[in-house]
Amino acid sequence: MIVKDMLPISFLEGGGFLELMASVEPDYRVPGRTTMTKRIEKLYKDKAEDLRRSLSTISKVSITTDGWTALTTESYVTITCHYIDSEWEMKSAVLQTRATPERHTAENLAEGLRSATESWGILEKVTACVHDNASNVTLANNEYLDWDSSPCYAHTLQLAINDGFKLKPIHHIVAGARRLVSHFHHSTVATQALCQKQVDQTLPDHRLIQYCRTRWNSIYDMFDRLLEQRWAVAAVLSDRSVTTLSDARTLDLADDSWIVMEEMLPVLRSLKCATTALCGESGVSSSMIYPVTATLLTKHLPAAPEESKKVAEYKQTVSVSLKRRLKPDEESSVHRIVS
Incomplete structure (x- = not known):
């Protein structure tokens, strides 16, 4: 149990565990740290030997x-x-x-x-x-x-995606969204008010998701959740008993930012699916690199006539960065698939 659940060996000395064992099997003597350490070391040696034979x-x-x-x-x-x-x-x-x-x-x-x-x-x-x-x-x-x-192709794709987020207009929107979510995460009053607004507007009882720098996918999750809760968030920011006018002016996102976030969701969703598919451990993902890349470059990253200039620039930046980061043989293989 200690190995499987990655528990500290001090778990053996926990009052709750000792009471449980005394109830389940009063005559059982719980081993001490030294004994358990030796057993774990032996288990490691046995498993290592099995792996070595394989x-x-x-x-x-x-x-x-x-x-x-x-x-x-x-x-x-x-x-x-x-x-x-x-x-x-x-x-x-x-x-x-x-x-x-x-x-x-x-x-x-x-x-x-x-x-x-x-x-x-x-x-x-x-x-x-x-x-x-x-x-x-x-x-x-x-x-x-x-x-x-x-x-690692997933890491290569992540670097290309992050190059897109470095664009000043997109970076500004991400920073604003992050600042807004941070306000709700650090304010008990704002969080409670958001819960009430969700009830009033029959919205899902969902907590806002914060962007994590080491997980670019969390930007997609942050945008998606903010768009879902947009009007509940707006109601909290406009409630002067909860949010001061100066805070509301600082935190509220412009309509243009909301539009860009909504337009970016489909492309971010596609990039997230590609990353997830290429991070699996149960299959050989290398065979997916060329078709996934070709699909991104031909279907999901080309600019669409109806989208804003900011989103088109983001797609173009990611596309150029991805092509630049591919090995020459990989780029030629993708080109053949695209052709």
Whole structure:
């Protein structure tokens, strides 16, 4: 239970758990931290040995790697292995998550990847490594390692999408929407008033969604929810017993901003669907890159006659950025599909 639910070992000493065990099985002696630590370590060794045996029967594998920073500002690198077993089922396994206090140079990253794959006996079996678009890990895979370097397409798409959000008019609208949502998240009075306005206007009892910088999809979610609750939000901002006039002037979005948000929803929805499809773990998503890209470039990103100039510029920026970020062979393949 501790391993499966990722509970701290101190869970064993919790008063509620001890009372539960005393009620369920009074004669059971709950193991201490030392005993449980040894059991978890043994479980890890057993699982690692099972994985090692499985990998020994596989001829080819691919890996993915990503660096991240914990809340304690410690840097970690995770390496995941992907392969097809003898039953033709795709399998994935996390090989390691280790702290990386050293500088994240291309040489150090390459040595970390080489050491990890070698320790699992798969160094000569790796056909490709999927990674983000950071220059250091890209250089590590291209110059120091003998396998194909495959930048994560979902990350590439995200970078192109974010280039569109950097356009000044779009950035201004996102900032205004974020400021509006933040007001409701930090004001108990405004939140309670919004709940009452939702009842009065028979709108869904939904909380406004804030934009998260590390998840561009949350901009779509923020716009979608604001449009759903637009008139309830407007009613709260116009209620002087809840919102002061100065705050209302600062927070209220112009009609043009609401129109752009509404026009952007379809294209953002398409981009969100593409990102979601390419982030799945249960299937081989690489085969979807060309058709997804071709569909975006020919159907969802071309400007429509009836939409505003701001939305057309956003689409154009994302389209140009996406084409620029594709590898030459990828761009030619997409071009053939489009043609």
